[in-house]
Amino acid sequence: MTLPDLPTPDFAKNMKLIGHCDQGGRPDGVQLMVNKGFAFTGHMFSKGFSVIDVRDPRNPKPVNYIPAPPNTWNIHLQTYGDLLLVINAKDMFSSAEFQNEVEYYTGALGKKVGTTDHSRARDWTAGMAVYDIKDPANPRKIGFMPVEGGGVHRIWYTGGRWAYASVLLDGFTDYIFMTIDMADPANPREAGRYWLPGMNAAAGEVPSEEARRAGLHHAVVHGDTAYGAWRDAGLVIMDVSDRTNPELVVHRKWSPPFGGGTHNCLPLPDRDLLVVLDEAVMDNCADGIKHIWMFDIREPSNPVSIATFPVPSEADYVNKGAHFGPHNIYENRPDGLVSDQLIFSTYQNAGIRVTDISDPYRPTEVGALVPPTPERLVDHRPDRPLVLQTCDVYVSKDGLVYANDYNGGLYIMEYGG
Template sequence: MSTAALKDAWNLRLVGHSDLGANGDGMHVNVVDGFAYVGHMGHTTAGTSILDVRDPTKPRLMLQLPRPPGTHTHKVQVVDDVLLVNNERNLWGKEDATTWTAGLTVYDVTRRAEPRQIAFFDTPGTGVHRMTFWEQPYAYVTASDHGYLDQFLRILDLSNPARPHEVGRWWFPGQHAAGGETPTWEPITTVQLSQGQSPRPGQKRVALHHALPRGDRAYCGYWDAGLVILDIADRAHPSLVSHLDFGAEVSGATHTAFPVPGRDLLVVTDEQLVNVQAKREVRLVDIAEERRPRVVGLFPVPSGDFGPRFGPHNVHEMRPGSLVDPRTIYLTYCSGGLRVYDIADPSRPVEVAYAVPEAPPGQTAIHLNDLTVTPDGLIYVTDRFGGGLYVFERTR
């Protein structure tokens, strides 16, 4: 039986919980046909969990795939009967990742709780960090390759899921070292950051976190480079539409650029990192003139004493098949829990609900990580270290 409890809540209630078989290091989550697919951060031996959530009050763990040695498989995407799972060097786990499996694993999930591997797409280097696969046939993959500084966009065609192949790529100018490009910044890598090295003034990690498509555009959180908007009408040759650098003094680690459905508006999050005191923002960016994106609003910062790593991470991205509500943003705030905002007026977002679970055993605070909201309004949220999967619903 779950012992999860809430430390504080307003207009949200806890419906259900799973500790993921005592491997509670949850990350990415998709819910399809009453089954939740959860990626694990890599702090345990677990890689991917599948839960039956047709009764959301009692999530039932059906299967747990192990992660490959030295690797974490913390991202999942499901479209129809195809499940994608990333493979990336596990820089944040307990063991020293001297060897790892880098790429993208493709599973057939015709039987929802019985994944069958049908392909593996190899990506030399650290591997795949995240991917967006919302509808066939294209997946927008944050991946590495020989000759490039850090990770960038690779577009894969999965019209035959057993034979994924690349159709196009885009990188930030200066990333293609093998092509003779020289960065205009002093690079710092995830390997250096994972080893506790702090960036010196002027040092940046310029790398794609992930891209979200809408029509013939892709909206990218490009870490210390900020926001990037791409034209993907020709997927073989993506091109830059615009770039908005928020400035090192007020930003960094730009994670998500979410296009709000039906509106010329992006919600852009910076990710709060461990042992980083700099304030991370959640911005509303007007893209009515997409070549001149401009910040029009900032999300209010929750008030209270929440514990370490207090700051934003990700939003409900409203993928096809999930809840679509262009007025409401669901946001994970690490130790600040789950926050919900009304953005009817983009210049003045207003918090309308929140929930902060009690710290799981062995943690000083909750660390809510990623989320998705199903069409019935249920909010599935993961804890990064040990809390597992939480299910919430709004009470008003």
């Protein structure tokens, strides 16, 4: 069998590219999961989501595409066991008000979408879809949880009764935290909510900083604790021992002086550490250099920042174009690799990075791979540059690294460590 030619990376250190796929002509990808030898990826611009057979990682093959409902995106998804959970929300980047991405990343999103005053017509599907993936190549929709508002942004689900989501609901200024009862996967139900003071506009609350995004990107949950990345509002740790009534443990905010955009909070419970990533959201670092932070959380009510990850510097990434800086980290999925020593992250135009945190005070880069410029621009927004924008990363139990791009398809790599 002749294998397809592989793109040549712009830079590689201790990593090797072994497979690539354009995902059936839909090379744009956002969140990425691997389950039973199949990759599931949500699309930013091609709508819907795709399934790619990666049982032979050197020859990945697209096997299915499920379109999104009209005016709806399915950019984020979760798989565990025989279930696939897919978000349904307003397709923001197809809307006139968000063609300039600055409008999406600044200010109260609910005012622009219309959830604070119900002023906009609703022509999208909002909620969470549930699929049976016993046959992973052929997801079968079995349930849907509708919500009133902009929709669900991102979910955390690792099996069992509970899922957790960020949701833009009518009456709120931005995405809030929701617990979801999955006891009957065909009929998921909201269980509880938490929001920061000032977000419930319907109740007369007023945000303290109108110009900034105080909305939950998502939370990673370990045990009875949820670690929430609340964009410009920073880190919000919640007690979810009562799933119907999440409560605040502590809120830490560092923007300003730093640029905000908090996107991931990954607990490493055996070491009392927390990795927190701030997303770079503006071209050419107009929002400043963003960081991945190490926090000491041995006293949960007082998380303390103790280090930042090294910033890629082997090329002039600031001026390469588009976004330079962190976007996602691999979140130690229980059906994938679980490590509290190596952190796999995506740096957008600087590709994929592997960081050794065995000494949490001195994180050290030990691997990197920067794919080449994508062959074509799938991003339909005006004036977007054709530049690598590595988006998400997943690491399997056998150590294979899967990553995708807003325009460049699925990359499969081996880490040499």
